[in-house]
Amino acid sequence: MLQIAVCDDNIDELSNMVQLINQYRLSKNINLDYAAFSNGFELVSALEKGKRFDIYCLDIIMPGYTGIDVANEIRSFDKNAPILFFTSSSEFALESYSVKAINYVLKPISKEKLFFTFDEMLEHVKMKENDDAIIVKSNEGIQKILISNLVFAEVIGRNVFYHLLSGKVIECTESFSAVCDKLLKYKCFIKTHRSYIVNMQYINTINNNQVTLQTLSSVPIAQSKVREIKQQYLAYQMEDD
Incomplete structure (x- = not known):
């Protein structure tokens, strides 16, 4: 199910967006849900508590946390989630590109405008899902794991555990070396320890003993790799910025 966050300080505009998204869901028969926020503070607070969309x-022009501010918060932990700006002013178009917004749509938002924008965006999401995913054979059967949803993987005995952003853990019996070979093809992964591989997109802090993730999980660092891991993480962040 797709989870959509909608944020606008204008209650009428927010209500209009919610109605149009409902119409889109019914028209396209898409399994989606949404959460509406009447200001940037509410959305940022939800994100700080671990909520993800x-x-x-x-909306861009909001008191306190502007849409650009909120987008910067989102990009601090998620480099790829589609961000759509809906605004009454075109003056922030250039700034919207700095946070890699997928689209910038001027108000008023009509049904035709929203449907067209969402069609384009979901096609983009579909392409990303097809490109950036792995297939695993778990105890529950064959499963597809999106790279953007995988926080880290660990091996315990002969079993590999995939820890997802949602909190779900998928258990598989497979070679951890094969798992690492598969995941290290993606630039966002780093092997911090012989038993752990981590998605750098979700790293919060690195010290000399462990990596703390944005999901509040912690994974150990091999002492011989501390310097290398810090350098690789810094290079990853600079490349994405």
Whole structure:
């Protein structure tokens, strides 16, 4: 199910967006849910508590936390989630590109405009899902894991455990070396320890003993790799910025 965040301080505009998203869901028969926020503070507070969305629809001109501010918060932990800006002013178009927004749509938002924008965006999401995913054979059967949803993987005995952003853990019996070979093809992964591989997108802090993730999980660091891991993480962040 797609999770969509909608944020606008204008209650009428927010209500209009919610109605149009409902119409889109019914028209396209898409399994999606949404959460509406009447200001940037509410959305940022939800994000700080660990709430995550697949798509963010943001007004730009809001008191306190602007849409650009909220987008910067999102990009601090998620480099890829589609961000759509809906605004009454075109003056922030250039700034919207700095946070890699997928689209910038001027108000008023009509049914035709929203449907067209969402069609384009979901096609983009579909392409990303097809490209950036792995297939695993778990105890529950064959499963597809999106790279953007995988926080880290660990091996315990002969079993590999995939820890997802949602909190779900998928258990598989497979070679951890094969898992690492598969995941290290993606630039966002780093092997911090012989038993752990981590998605750098979700790293919060690194010290000399462990990596703390944004999900509040911690994984150990091999003492011989501390310097290398810190350098690799810094290079990853600079490349994405």
